[in-house]
Amino acid sequence: MDTVQGPYRTPEEEITRMVESYQSSLLRLCCAYLRDRAAAEDAVQETFLKAYKNISTLRQAASEKAWLTRIAVNVCRDQKKSAWFRYVARSVSLDQLPEPVGEPPTEQDRELTLTVLRLPDKLREAVLLYYYQDLSTVEIAQALQISQQAVSARLARARERLRAALEKGEGK
Amino acid sequence: MNEREEKRRIQQALNRTLSGLQENPFLAQRIIAHGKGKTRMKKKLSLGLIAALIILATTTTALAATLLPSGILRSLFKTEENAPQDMVNLLNQQSQTRQSSAAALTLDEYLFDGGSLHLGLTLKNPTDNQTVYLIGQIKLNGRLLRLQEYDEAIDTLNGLCLGGQAEGRALPTEVSLYARADQLLPDEAPFSTPPPAMDRALSLPQQQPLTPMDGAVLTVRVDAYRPVAEPILCDRAYKIDAKAVYETGKLPVRLDGHADLFDILTRNDKAANALLTDSADLWAAAQEVYAAAGWLQYLETDEFSFTIDLKETALPQVAAASASYQVNGCTLTLNELKIAHSGGSLRGEMRCLLPDGAGLEDLSRYVNFQVMTEEAALAHMNEQNPLAWNYTGALAGSAGVSTVSEEGGVLQVEITQELRPVAKLPAAVYLVWMDDAGLWDWQTAIRVELQ
Structure with a gap:
């Protein structure tokens, strides 16, 4: 299990470190969840904004990753409930994904x-x-x-x- | 294959396939700047059929809300640049502010498109005290407006839950709201009993459309409360099947004793197929809940009035000829399909010969179709734009059902559907059904020409 960082950092340092550590995996998670790249980017932004605003509650959380993932899931769910999202049909294809990097x-x-x-x-x-x-x-x-x-x-x-x-x- | 190997395979597959998704190198700075109120975030406005709203305002770690140049145009067309000039011309941005000791409400802008009245409002907490606001009633010349859409800005920002202790405090001291009303309700009916669950005889009340009028008085009712038990601010919670362990008849409450705002206000579980048409119902339902739970201490009610002009207007529109189509063993008869920049409507009737064992419970299978512009539909059919959709093509989701009957194995459904505004009037639309897996069935899509 990943450990929660100590309470000695400022919220700004904490959120910067979290964005660096988790942005990529949350982006992929949200993209796979929402099947929409643009919506996923919005969701990740919203996730970190919420995390920043509620960073004090992180210190009671057992796992930082689980805490962030939980926020992300709820943000994605909110997106799916929004009227904009409901109005959009989504076929599932990988053709429009950006060219993979690395292997x-x-x-x-x-x-x-x-x-x-x-x-x-x-x-x-x-x-x-x-x-x-x-x-x-x-x-x-x-x-x-x-x-x-x-x-x-x-x-x-x-x-x-x-x-x-x-x-x-x-x-x- | 063991579980560890399954995990490795799935992680590898997703990581490799999605590795091209680009991180935003400036995201942390943007988050921090926005959190300190220095910048505005790019964010979609979320519209919904929520006709009441709670705003919890706190002054401790306030997040400045961002005012858009035109929240109305962005709500309708996503960006101001997309907005057709016909609609821009109808926008009135002369702001009016009214204030009481507990709340300050500004009518930033409004737009009457001939059928709907679009409102852009900002609510501020002028005090240093933590206050909860409830907006549930918007009237025009004393008559309650039916709100077709209501901005869920606060909801998407924070995900409010009520009860328990304060957990987060980073909430706006001011919030921009968007609402669209299209009809006057016949009476200001108080909330009484919820509609029966899965009512077999759904019906829409006859209401009075909005008509042009000068010097109309728009009144917004704002109730102010002081939190008693300090509302908890937590991540969004959902009532899922049996996990809503306690139910009062109106309100599902989660295992931890908190209720979800979404459940309070929409009561989807009470009327799965019904349209939410009565904001008074929702407002009163929410009030009942708060009072019963003893979470809030009532402070005062303010009725803020603004003078607005609803000018005569005639926007260009396209329409389809009446016709019948065969789809999925059903006959769809379109009686009306018209679209203007401000939105449109679809009226029709679906008659289906039900398969053995099917009943009204399967209703959603027959009416769950989407209306898409031809341009968007073709892009989808060719899979040109599946994962980076620009939100401009789809005009409506599942159909609104007005009446349902079943006789001799034949299901008859009257359909009314409001269609979203469009920046460009389409030459044709596609009606596309959704299959059980939630994917659109292009094989049975119907093309309807518009003139």
């Missing part, structure tokens, strides 16, 4: 990503938090305001749907 994705990577993106919302958020953000089922239950059993059930259902795509890349 290029394999065909299996692309297929697995698409399979995750095409999961129904509830399963997708469970998968992203558990498999991608590496949160525990307890932390996910807190973030999503559902029981731990419900988290496990969603993960089991998601695993069924992901199985074929996962097995394709096995051993590679």
